[in-house]
Amino acid sequence: MFVLLEWEAVESEIGPSIEQKVPSITMKKLLEQNGFHPKLVHLNQSIYAIIAKNIKF
Numbered sequence: 001m002f003v004l005l006e007w008e009a010v011e012s013e014i015g016p017s018i019e020q021k022v023p024s025i026t027m028k029k030l031l032e033q034n035g036f037h038p039k040l041v042h043l044n045q046s047i048y049a050i051i052a053k054n055i056k057f
Helices: 024-033
Strands: 002-007 036-042 047-054
Touching: 002 024, 024 036, 024 047
Parallel strands: none
Antiparallel strands: 002 047, 036 047
16 A cells, blocks of 8 residues: 655646646556556645555555
8 A cells, every 4th residue: 555645737836837747537547557446635726645555465
């Protein structure tokens, strides 16, 4: 199990440029496609967390 923190792909005054941010739905789908069971939590408008567990273990 792991926790991933990432910037949501929205314009904001802080963080990387929008081109460098990964949308939460894209990250969730990538994890699902690679054998993880992700739970998405939006911490605020700009930051999300995903708690993911490997389905195989």
